[in-house]
Amino acid sequence: MNNITTEWLQSVEVLQDVPIDQLQWLIDQSEQLTIPAGGFLFKNGDPLVSTQFIVSGVVRLCRIMNDNKAYEVARFDDKYIIGYLPFSRGLVSALNCEAVVDTVIMSFPIGKMNELIRNYFELTQALVHVMTNRVRNYAAIVQQNEKMVALGKLSAGLAHELNNPAAAVVRGAVTLKKHLHLLPQSFKDIISIRMSPEDVDIVNERMFAVLNRADKPVLSLLERSDKEDELTDWMDNHGIANSVELAENLVDFGFTVSDLESFKEHIPTVHLSAIFMWINNNLVTEKMVTDIEEASSRIAHLVGSIKTFTHMDQGLEKQLTDIHSGINNTLTILQYKIRKGNVELVERFDKDLPQIMAFVGELNQIWTNLIDNALDAMEPNQKGILEIYTLREGDYIQVCIIDNGPGIPEAVMSKIFDPFFTTKEVGKGTGLGLDIVSQIIRHHRGNINVSSEPGRTAFVVHLPVNG
Structure with missing residues (x-):
């Protein structure tokens, strides 16, 4: 480890306040590796066996889609810390980490992690701070990516829905x-x-x-x-x-x-x-x-639906809302896709449901993802039946979205809420939609269940009435 000194480690922002003796211990327990351009620090599915400090070079994180191609998620250069971190629950990589150029790393083995946590508080604290920043940044990237996907769906639907009435005018x-x-x-x-x-x-x-x-x-x-x-x-x-x-x-x-x-x-x-x-x-x-x-009324209705759907001109706090309004606006936005897919819509709404305290814009993301997924599932049959019903169960409101598509294979059922997992072809899904849905529902202290067999897939959302 002649090339890496405690002074260099202190130049890494998150490590600048860690005592010298702890940094020296970190150097002594680590090994220096050179990963050639095109080589991998780790691959999707590999166990995470070390914490890796990039000394020089550039790496990129990529996710593997169903066509077995790698799609870049992010790039990092020197002084960035990747791999396993203290108290992390992730033990297996969900991404590939590839060296873009010849890259030098300092690799700290996971086997020394318990000793680190037990004896070196400041160093542990710094690395935990890296993990919390990583989670925060990841969540922000995921949400932004999903919003862009939703915006793309919204734009495509609007272009079709507005074209006919605008041409008619x-x-x-x-x-x-x-x-x-x-x-x-x-x-x-x-x-x-x-x-x-x-x-x-x-x-x-x-x-x-x-x-x-x-x-x-x-x-x-x-x-x-x-x-x-x-x-x-x-x-x-x-x-x-x-x-x-x-x-x-x-x-x-x-x-x-x-x-x-x-x-x-x-x-x-x-x-x-x-x-x-x-x-x-x-x-x-x-x-x-x-x-x-x-x-003209059709155009005004669409614009009104979009305004409500995106929750423009509203605050960021929870508000009393009628869930049927959000579902209906979502159906308006996706109307072109419903007609194109020759889908019969069956609505069974309990009109006596109370309003609930919720983040309205977030709820609309739930309905968009679940309904859009249902429409995609029925697309190969060139027809289908989409059922949406609502009811009250004690202190919760239940929203059930059912499609009669081919169903979700049992082998992947346990993975559908995992980030970046998707069964859709490239360009049709990011693997983030259901992950976002589950995060939003947890944010509202609710839960979601799914059951599936050929000809019937049901996503059941439970949201508390009192938020």
Whole structure:
């Protein structure tokens, strides 16, 4: 150990206050190793046998995905401490640690750890501080990575969900503009009509009465075709121009032959064609404005769901919240994926559930991960049934999310909540989702259970009512 001195160790920030004699003991019990570029300090699944101080060089930590490729998690250079640390419960590596360049390390064996803890308090304290920092940094990285994954899902879903209503607004506005350009000729025809004010009022009132009917029938294609033929025949018999086009629009708004007869009683025969064209123009305008209104409302609803989902403009404290609101907003965000997967949604919500004290944004992460995982599980079948039900069990609220996918293999059931473990293909999962879910549930003093067999996988979340 000629190259490593107590002065060098004191230049490592976490060791600067450790007594010289303890640092010298550390040097005496350790060995110096040189790991060539491309070599490994340890691999995934290897037992952790030492604490390793990087003297010079660079290493990278990588996780191995299902395609057996290594994906880099972090890089560290000189004066960083890796490997086993005092009181750590992790005895097996979950990552690969590879030397990027020729790297020199000082390796302190795990076999000396009990002696270290028993006799060298300040050194032990410093290394425990390294471990707590590592846990804190790891948790922050994991949460940030998972938030970015959730943001990616959110962006993809929003792009699809907003595209249709936004396109409908643009299309409706363009069509409405063209339609308005056609109105001057219609106005010219109408202005020449001589009708009593009373008849004009009756025609107006009856038109809006039909438009405002709440019980418009839902027609099959055959029924609709029959209705259009009836109206077309009536208008042809009364010399009304463009009868086929008018019939299509009139059926859309629930007009019947009886309605047309009612109008005819108050319209001079010679002006029937002009009046019905005027009515049709009003209907077309009404339809376009309604389409634009519905598309705009859809966009507003999506934006409102996103605002609630991300819990914008809210504090960071626990708040009383209705869990159904978060679940519904999550379903809104994932609606495109539900439709794309041909998934039938079955909701059984207990509307009498009390509000609970919770971190709303964190709860939404739970629902996003569990529902998204369920949808991914059913994707290979190109159809599925997603069941979500809620109920109260004593002092807890229960949320159950069930899919009828192929199930979780028994061999991996015990690993699904482990960080970085995933059964998804590369690019579809980070292996962090269920780990985050379990952390959030523990943060809320709740618990999560899972049962699985082919055709039924159920995740059951229990959250305390009183937080």
